Amino acid sequence: MKITDASxxxxxxxxxxxxxxxxxxxxxxxxxxxxxxxxSGEFYGIEIYSGILIRDTAVRDLICRxxxxxxxxxxxxxxxxxxxxxxxxINLKGVHILRGLHSADKNAFDHVAxxxxxDNRVAIDLDLSPLISGRGFTRQRAMHRYRDILVLERRxxxxxxxxxxxxxxxxxxxxxxxxxxxxxxxxxxxxVEMALFGVDTITASPDPAVKVIR
Amino acid sequence: MSTRPPTLREKRRYLLVxxxxxGTIIDQKDLYYTVSDATTSLWGDVVxxxxxxxxxxxxxxxVIIRCQRGTEQDLSVVLSTITTCCDIPIALxxxxxxxxxDTLRDKIRRVTTPDLESPSPRECTFDKKLFQINQCNGQxxxxxxxxxxxxxxxxLTREDLEEL
Numbered sequence: 001m002k003i004t005d006a007s008x009x010x011x012x013x014x015x016x017x018x019x020x021x022x023x024x025x026x027x028x029x030x031x032x033x034x035x036x037x038x039x040s041g042e043f044y045g046i047e048i049y050s051g052i053l054i055r056d057t058a059v060r061d062l063i064c065r066x067x068x069x070x071x072x073x074x075x076x077x078x079x080x081x082x083x084x085x086x087x088x089x090i091n092l093k094g095v096h097i098l099r100g101l102h103s104a105d106k107n108a109f110d111h112v113a114x115x116x117x118x119d120n121r122v123a124i125d126l127d128l129s130p131l132i133s134g135r136g137f138t139r140q141r142a143m144h145r146y147r148d149i150l151v152l153e154r155r156x157x158x159x160x161x162x163x164x165x166x167x168x169x170x171x172x173x174x175x176x177x178x179x180x181x182x183x184x185x186x187x188x189x190x191x192v193e194m195a196l197f198g199v200d201t202i203t204a205s206p207d208p209a210v211k212v213i214r
Numbered sequence: 215m216s217t218r219p220p221t222l223r224e225k226r227r228y229l230l231v232x233x234x235x236x237g238t239i240i241d242q243k244d245l246y247y248t249v250s251d252a253t254t255s256l257w258g259d260v261v262x263x264x265x266x267x268x269x270x271x272x273x274x275x276x277v278i279i280r281c282q283r284g285t286e287q288d289l290s291v292v293l294s295t296i297t298t299c300c301d302i303p304i305a306l307x308x309x310x311x312x313x314x315x316d317t318l319r320d321k322i323r324r325v326t327t328p329d330l331e332s333p334s335p336r337e338c339t340f341d342k343k344l345f346q347i348n349q350c351n352g353q354x355x356x357x358x359x360x361x362x363x364x365x366x367x368x369x370l371t372r373e374d375l376e377e378l
Binding site: 181 | 291
């Protein structure tokens with residue numbers, strides 16, 4: 001199990017190279033980063049997973065994109081939309097993470113979608129950037145949504161991931177700081193630890209439905 | 215006004231905080247207002263009045279921030295929500311907590327920060343743009359785009375430069 005930041009955006013999206021982000025992540029207590037549109041690799045002892053974020057796409061185009069990327073084995077994230085879209089996305093094979101629920105509709109993620117996410121092992125991402133850089137209503141809404149997601153998570157036990165969405169090393173936060181920020185939405189240390197290991201849960205090969213015993 | 219005896223004084227804690235990126239010069243008063251605003255924004259006036267944060271000392275890239283004993287955790291969450299100070303992008307990394315300023319000053323002296331090397335070469339190109347190397351610290355290299363407008367700061371490593 002490796003402590004993972006589920007989404008960072010190195011250069012050219014941000015102002016820091018992937019190596020520099022890896023160096024910073026090591027100092028901040030991480031073992032792995034999921035970096036957008038960056039080849040997988042390892043720098044300074046930090047494992048880099050390639051990640052893609054798909055947004056503003058119809059479900060049909062989404063299926064084509066996932067098929068195209070299947071050989072590269074990236075961590076596939078999809079930006080959340082309305083409830084119907086989210087349910088369709090969660091049912092797709094190859095989708096790992098559903099992101100951006102803090103800015104989606106109020107009813108975008110309900111108990112049915114939560115049950116489906118648990119069954120299909122699709123993680124729900126908690127983006128810390130609105131808690132870090134947001135002020136006033138933006139932060140309050142994000143905190144409210146995250147509390148709601150955590151209520152469903154305790155009931156249905158779908159995977160959770162935590163991401164900083166850092167575009168610069170200055171936006172990255174240490175594991176201890178993340179624990180403090182997550183305490184704002186009612187997560188204790190054990191919950192945060194579990195969420196930081198969330199990428200392991202979704203990328204591990206699933207247990208076979210049938211086990212042959214000789 | 216006579217000084218209160220030690221048992222009646224408020225119990226305080228001091229946080230040693232490192233300012234990133236290297237070479238950023240922040241005025242102590244500006245940082246105080248930034249911390250104060252962030253505290254009020256996150257916890258509201260009631261808790262901010264309990265925390266009573268204050269920037270009490272500044273030594274190079276380190277600052278010492280005071281708070282009430284028992285509110286260190288709340289203040290550390292506040293520090294992690296600070297992203298800019300006077301429109302300068304910064305990150306505040308908490309290094310240590312202590313009951314005395316002296317201990318933290320000792321800690322600053324003990325922290326072995328490698329001397330900032332004079333970078334060579336002074337200029338480099340990255341992604342077909344010309345950059346001036348601003349800071350070199352171990353593997354870390356901070357470079358600023360040359361020009362009059364849209365000068366961006368990039369955070370790179372020596373290996374990134376070697377690949378060019």
